[in-house]
Every structure is written in C-alpha cells, then in structure tokens.
C-alpha cells in the first residue's frame with residue numbers, strides 16, 4: 001500500500017472528514033482571560049510585576065549566554081512559537097544532553113501551586129534558577145558564573161540597574177524571569193465565548209465533547225472546571241499509569257537510598273536524568289501513594305503543545321483521550337479515578353474537538369491546521385497498525 005492508498009483507506013475506515021466544521025475565528029483583538037485582581041492575588045508580595053521587570057525577564061528568557069556553552073536559552077525548550085514548549089518528546093539541553101521529561105508550557109504557570117511535573121519547586125522564582133544549574137539543561141556550575149556572563153551584556157546590565165537599582169545578581173534574575181512568566185497567559189477561547197452565550201462559538205462536536213468531559217468521560221474529576229479560574233487543573237498529583245514499565249516499588253526503595261528527601265539538587269537530577277524520573281511526586285514526598293503521580297496539567301492551549309504527558313510519550317490528543325478511554329496504564333499505584341470509559345470513536349473525536357476549543361483566540365490561526373495535522377497523524381499510525389503495513393514514505 002502506498003501513501004495515497006493508505007490515506008484513502010484511513011478516510012474510508014474512520015469515516016471522518018478532514019474538513020470538519022470550523023469554529024469562528026473570534027474577535028480581532030483577543031480578550032484577556034484573567035482579571036488583574038486574580039493575577040495580583042496569584043503574585044507573591046515580594047515580587048510585584050512591573051512592565052520593565054517583565055521585559056528584563058523576557059530578555060533573560062531569550063538569552064543563550066545563560067547556558068554554559070551558549071547553546072540554549074529558556075526559549076529553546078519553551079518556544080513562544082509552539083505554545084512555549086517544543087514538539088519533541090523530551091528536550092535537548094547544553095552539550096546536546098537529552099532529559100527524561102517533556103517540557104511543559106510556561107503559559108498560565110502563575111496559577112500553579114507548585115512547579116514541575118512533580119511539584120518539586122514551590123514558586124516560579126525558585127523554579128527559574130533550577131534549569132540553569134541542572135547539568136543536562138543549561139549546565140552552569142554555580143550562580144557566580146551566570147551573574148558574570150549576564151553582567152557582561154550591556155543591555156541586560158543596564159536593565160538590572162533600572163529595574164532593581166543594583167547590579168546583576170542571582171536573586172533579582174530569578175525575580176525578573178518569574179515576573180515575565182506571570183505575563184504569559186492564555187486569552188479567551190471559543191469555549192469562553194460559548195459560556196458567555198455565543199452558541200455558535202462551539203460547533204456541535206465541541207459541545208458534545210464538553211458534555212462528555214464533565215460527564216461520561218470523567219475528565220473533570222481531575223481537570224476540574226472552576227468558573228473563577230477556568231484552567232482545568234486541580235493542582236494535585238495523580239498516577240495515570242504511564243509509568244508502568246518498571247518495577248516501581250523496587251525503584252522507589254533504590255531512589256530513597258540515593259537521595260534524602262529535601263535534597264533539592266539531587267532530586268532535580270534524579271527527576272531529569274535517570275530511570276527514577278517515573279517515580280514522579282514520590283521523589284519529593286517519599287509517600288507510597290505518590291509513586292508514579294504527576295501534576296494534573298492545565299488544559300488551556302493544549303492543542304498547541306504536542307507531544308503529551310510527563311515523558312512526551314503520547315503524540316496527539318487522540319492518543320491521550322484513547323489512553324484515558326482504556327482506563328490509563330496498569331500499575332499498582334493507579335489513581336482510583338482511572339477506569340475504562342467505553343467511549344466510541346466518535347466520542348473520542350468529540351472530546352478532542354472540545355480540547356481544541358480551549359485554544360486562545362490569540363492563536364486562532366493555528367487551531368484548525370493543528371487539529372487536522374494531529375488527526376491525520378493519529379489515523380495514519382492506526383491504519384499502519386491495523387493493516388500491518390508500513391506505508392512507503
């Protein structure tokens with residue numbers, strides 16, 4: 001079977017039209033999703049956001065010289081063009097080293113109660129310093145080296161003086177990065193316009209998907225819907241069974257021997273570099289029930305951030321919804337909420353369509369094309385599996 005024949009087969013087998021109904025593009029000027037009051041209440045008193053501080057943070061975020069070999073900036077792995085992430089399962093850091101975890105988006109991170117897939121950083125300020133000193137991310141050995149490099153960049157040195165009234169230093173650098181991240185936010189999406197009463201903002205599939213999300217598919221039991229803060233996360237940790245390939249109990253006791261709870265830099269290394277990565281929240285708390293548990297990610301703009309999950313192991317939103325449809329993976333620490341759902345293929349399609357309606361109007365140009373790309377990618381792989389044939393590319 002060649003590629004064209006396989007494509008025809010897919011279309012017939014799945015009965016899906018690639019020219020699915022489109023949603024309206026939305027207003028010309030995207031509407032903010034969060035009020036200033038809500039943002040202020042999520043910002044620590046010790047680091048109020050100002051425009052100049054956020055702008056300095058943006059400069060540092062884009063600066064490759066922050067890394068030991070001038071090869072990666074924060075935005076290498078968190079690229080604004082890809083919803084502040086990269087379209088690779090895991091990411092490549094300084095000296096071409098590859099880690100074990102998928103880079104999450106920094107959009108809306110102001111609203112997480114803890115950072116990283118396992119919540120090992122309490123604040124954005126604390127988080128911001130960690131990739132710089134991690135050997136496989138930006139590879140710097142000590143803060144002084146970073147401060148010296150930044151101080152040698154005239155624009156940055158000048159901006160530090162203006163914003164903080166003192167020369168470049170490590171703590172202010174973290175504050176500026178955090179202040180910048182607090183300005184990276186999703187805007188209103190078709191879903192929000194629908195809730196405000198615009199019935200046409202969601203097509204029929206998306207409306208069915210929303211009903212499934214809170215009903216039969218039980219997604220909202222973890223991706224909670226909160227009208228005041230509609231991000232679809234619970235700021236808690238769950239084991240969805242992805243980390244089932246290893247003997248987790250044995251791994252947990254070996255990890256405990258490797259690093260004491262509270263040894264932050266050692267835990268950071270275990271999380272990113274080793275097989276212990278799959279232990280998730282356990283690395284931080286050492287509680288049995290946290291083995292293999294990861295933070296429930298927010299779902300705003302999730303269409304733009306493939307591949308998915310803490311290890312980047314699921315390629316498209318169809319793979320993710322199918323994964324939940326099967327009741328997740330199998331392991332002894334599986335969350336009690338994880339059960340087979342019995343969703344039909346068209347219900348899976350509806351759910352993915354609903355997720356696409358959470359794409360910010362500021363990214364509306366990407367919405368339809370990315371949905372079609374993921375659908376084609378998924379159906380193509382399924383057809384290959386079903387026919388047992390590898391298509392000639």
Ligand code: HEC
Pocket residue numbers: 061072073074075076077078091092093094099101102103104105106109112114115116117118124127128129131132136137138177181271272
């Ligand atoms: C080499 C790629 C890479 C670089 C460079 C990098 N990150 Fe990350 N980032 C990641 C990965 C991978 C994770 C997830 C790690 C984990 O959860 O254990 C992450 C997680 C985060 C998170 C947590 C998001 C969440 O949902 O909890 C934030 C915030 C973040 N990075 C900001 C930054 C900043 C700021 C910089 C620059 C100082 C930076 N990153 C540099 C790959 C990178």
Ligand code: HEC
Pocket residue numbers: 213217218219220221222223237238239240242294295296297299302305307308309310311317320321324325335337338351
């Ligand atoms: C038991 C709690 C729970 C339930 C139920 C649940 N999720 Fe999740 N979801 C999570 C957690 C935790 C992760 C991250 C898991 C990991 O990476 O190991 C996740 C990951 C995801 C992701 C990937 C996001 C990303 O940025 O990588 C999507 C999309 C998603 N869930 C959608 C859904 C949908 C749709 C449903 C319903 C069919 C659902 N979830 C049901 C907890 C849950």
